[in-house]
Amino acid sequence: MxxxxxxxxxxxxxxxxxxxxxxxxxxxxxxxxxxxxxxxxxxxxxxxxxxxxxTFGRFRGLIWNGIVVGLIFGLAGIGLSMTYSILNFANFSHGDLVTTGAFTGWGAALLVAGWGTADTGYLLLVRSGSGENVNEIGASIVEAPLGILLGVAVAAVATVIVAVAIDRLVYKPMRGRGGISLLIASIGAALALRYVIQLVYDGTNRGVTSTRDVDAEILSLSVDLHEASLVIVAVGLMLGMHLMLQRTKLGKAMRAMADNKDLALVTGIPTERVVTATWVIGGALAGISGYLYVLERGTIEFNLGWFLLLFIFAAVILGGIGSIYGAIAGGFVIGFVHEVSLIWIPSDFNAAAAFVIMILVLLYRPQGIFGGVTTA
Missing domain, CATH: 1.20.5 (Single alpha-helices involved in coiled-coils or other helix-helix interfaces)
Structure with missing residues (x-):
């Protein structure tokens, strides 16, 4: 032996x-x-x-940051993995759906938080132009919890509308033409959506969250309440996805369609409804992940999702293309390496470290961490 x-x-x-x-x-x-x-x-x-x-405090902080960043990559990666496993193409517009959720969600959050203190258009367009600063508006989980929670819902709904509209206008007429055609179409959809966002919200990088009183002492630890909110929402959504996949008819239909689309159609599964549900769930999670990323980061820009897309793809590939659990696991690995590598290398190179780890893992396990497991 x-x-x-x-x-x-x-x-x-x-x-x-x-x-x-x-x-x-x-x-x-x-x-x-x-x-x-x-x-x-x-x-x-x-x-x-x-x-x-x-110091142990800095090491603990890097691990926590890795968890936070990993949750973002994993949450956004779920929708990308679902699209690939059920629709059989790599959706390059996914990053711009993340951006869509970030802007629409924060437009709603700022409107509620800053009602009566700033111009409505200035708030809805996420501080486009000049006006009151972020602390005067007070968009934080401490000062405006209702606004922050409303922003999550608006980010999900708005992104779902955009995702379903793109599917109906672009992808649905092209189904059956092969993954390459859909991939190229998704690149075009990504560019179009990105520059629509830039046209509406402008291209400046600006702050959106209030920095007042967002740190709290919990069990003798200093905790950023925005990061804590991100963790709670992201973990809750991931648990919800697990329950949906394993215990509902829709989840079983999604798994069946991912395994064999033709067989699913023969057995009476409404495949078009499953496709629509895929866009609804994937779009909602993408939008919420973008919104939560800005909550933790504090700033927003029109190409935010484009910068995140490579990390999201890396998480999905590392976890095993087509596996939702793999996307979550891959997100944690990429996020952890992205942050903990700062112990040895400057921040300008930590993104490269994350991709090097992806390559090394795939050399040993080409199918990814959860390779061979589709949808679930």
Whole structure:
């Protein structure tokens, strides 16, 4: 048994030497992290050292940030994974659906939070132009909880309307023409939607959330209430997706259609209704993820979703294309690496670190973490 396992690993190392290098690098990074937490520093060459100083508080903060960012990637990735598994094409307009939810949701949140303190158009257009600053408007979970919650609902509804409209106008007439045609059409839809957003809301990067009194002490820990709200909403939606997939007729129909669309049609499953439900659920989750990302980030811009799209795709590919649970797991991995890698590299390179991990994992497991599992 032991001998056969050694031969197998030897063969893998010969076939994939980069995998062996990655394992060694992972072990060295783990040892370096332990040394940093212990305050041990060993000089190497020049100014380089092994180990160093890393407070437990900063390490805990990076892990928390990784969880928060991972939830965003995972939540947005669910809709992208559903689209691929049920409709069989990579939807490049998904990132701009994320942006749609961010702007429409925050337009509603600012309108409620700043009612009577600023011009209605200025609030609905998410502070486009000049006017009252974010602290005067007071859009935060502390100062305007009703507005923040309303923004979640509006982000979902508005994005669903846009997603279904794009499907009816662009994708539905092209079904059956193959994934490449739909992929190219989705790129065109993405560009059109992005510049409509820029035309309506303008292209400036501006703040939207109030920074007053959003930190609180919970169990002797300093917690950002916006981040805590993001975690609660995102985890609740993920649990809801699990229950829907496993315990409802719609969920079973989605899984059946993802496994075999022709067989699902023969057995009487209303495939067109399932497709519509896919756009409704995927669009709602995409819009809410964009809204929550801005809640945590504090600023908004018209190409926000485009910048996130590569991370969302990375999460879906890493988790296993077509698997909702894989999208969630992949989101956590990408988010964790994106933040924790800051221990060793500057922030300008942490995005590259996340993609390197994706490549390394796929070298060992090409089908992804949950590869072979469709929809669920």
């Amino acid at each position: 032991g001998g056969s396992e050694s031969i197998t690993w030897g063969a893998r190392i010969r076939e994939q030497p980069l995998l062996f290098v990655a394992i060694i690098a992972g072990v060295l990074l783990a040892l370096d992290l332990i040394a940093r937490l212990a305050g041990i520093e060993i000089p190497l060459t020049g100014s380089r050292t092994f180990g160093g100083t890393l």
